[in-house]
Amino acid sequence: MSRKPAKERRRVLAAAQDFWQLPDDELEQLLVLTHEADRVELKLTVPAPAHDATCAALGVDFARVPAQRVYYLDTEDRTLHRHGVVVRVRSTERKPGDSVIKLRPVSPDGIPAALRQSKQFVVEVDGMPGSYVFSGALKFRLGHHDVERAMAQRRPLRELFSKPQQRLLAARLPERVVIDDLVILGPVDVCRSKLVPDGLDHALLVEQWTFPDSSRILELSTRCPPDATLRVAAQLAAVLRAHGVDLTGPQQTKTRAALDFFSP
Numbered sequence: 001m002s003r004k005p006a007k008e009r010r011r012v013l014a015a016a017q018d019f020w021q022l023p024d025d026e027l028e029q030l031l032v033l034t035h036e037a038d039r040v041e042l043k044l045t046v047p048a049p050a051h052d053a054t055c056a057a058l059g060v061d062f063a064r065v066p067a068q069r070v071y072y073l074d075t076e077d078r079t080l081h082r083h084g085v086v087v088r089v090r091s092t093e094r095k096p097g098d099s100v101i102k103l104r105p106v107s108p109d110g111i112p113a114a115l116r117q118s119k120q121f122v123v124e125v126d127g128m129p130g131s132y133v134f135s136g137a138l139k140f141r142l143g144h145h146d147v148e149r150a151m152a153q154r155r156p157l158r159e160l161f162s163k164p165q166q167r168l169l170a171a172r173l174p175e176r177v178v179i180d181d182l183v184i185l186g187p188v189d190v191c192r193s194k195l196v197p198d199g200l201d202h203a204l205l206v207e208q209w210t211f212p213d214s215s216r217i218l219e220l221s222t223r224c225p226p227d228a229t230l231r232v233a234a235q236l237a238a239v240l241r242a243h244g245v246d247l248t249g250p251q252q253t254k255t256r257a258a259l260d261f262f263s264p
Contacts, residue, residue: 015234019044019247021129030132033125034226036108037134040125042236043221047249051208051218057243060206062191066093070209071151071186072258075177085172086255087182089160090190091147098142099160101168104135111136120164125226127233128251138165151187156180185262188254199239202232209254211261217254220245 013027019042020027034040046054055062073087074080080087086102103111104126115121115136123136140162149155158166158179169179189210194203202222209217220240224232237247 012230012234015237016230018237018241019129019233020127020132021247022132030125030127031229033108033132033134034229037123037125037226039122039223040127040226040229040232041221041223042233043126043128043219044240044245044247045128045249045251046218046220047246048216048218050244050246051216054218054220054243054245055206055208057245058195058197058204058206060193060195062193062208065191065193066095068092068190068192069147069187070190070258071147071184071188072255072262073157073179073182073184074259075174075181076183078259078263079174080172080182081255081259083172085169087169088255089142089147089150091145094144096141096144097147098139099147099162099165100137100139101161101165102135102137105133106136108134115168118164120162125229126253128253129247130251138162138168140165151184157182157184185259188258188261197239197243199242200232200235201228204236204239207254209258211258213261215261217252217257219254 017027022030069091071089073089084104084106086104089097089099091097111123116123121136121138126133126135142160146155146160150157150160161169161179166179191208193206196203200222202224205221207219207221222232222236240247
């Protein structure tokens with residue numbers, strides 16, 4: 001039997017580790033887990049001092065992209081987030097808005113069969129250097145001004161969610177709390193730009209989140225099928241390093257940063 005396949009896999013594993021930065025046994029566990037997912041999202045947070053240089057190197061100009069506003073909903077004491085539930089709504093200039101309920105982390109075998117079989121429910125492995133998490137998201141497309149009207153309290157919050165989303169959320173709300181009781185956290189102003197840099201088979205999404213105090217998060221991400229996880233991770237690491245992006249800086253999720261910012 002030829003040793004080339006084994007050697008090639010070791011080469012790709014080593015290249016992918018440049019992105020993942022995980023112990024070998026954890027990376028192997030991750031690869032097993034991806035078989036339970038619909039897709040894998042690889043993401044990286046860029047250190048604040050490098051934001052401008054990174055955007056310039058990638059040729060990103062946020063001045064020409066539609067503006068977005070992101071809001072999170074939770075109880076006053078952040079019960080939902082503490083129990084692995086993220087509720088987010090988003091409005092986009094000149095485009096329809098959307099809402100999503102995300103379960104993160106979630107065990108693959110802990111997802112109800114009816115929910116797992118829903119075409120609207122997407123199971124994903126979210127990964128960044130040094131960590132990953134299994135999550136599931138139920139998304140709903142809204143009208144052009146639905147989010148703004150609800151935020152201005154001219155519509156009940158529950159109208160931003162589909163019936164399946166409402167059932168999923170109601171089962172996880174504290175006793176005697178309904179969707180309309182949730183606290184609005186935000187907004188965060190968001191700009192998003194997509195490009196396909198040389199050396200990467202999938203689109204690279206560049207997101208800039210600007211908080212009310214003008215502090216910012218810059219995140220780079222790409223999505224791929226589970227069976228392409230190693231190859232795309234290796235490509236992503238090589239492309240980012242070629243553009244001067246540091247893969248070893250501290251990482252944070254946008255959701256956690258937003259909830260921390262708006263917490264009392």
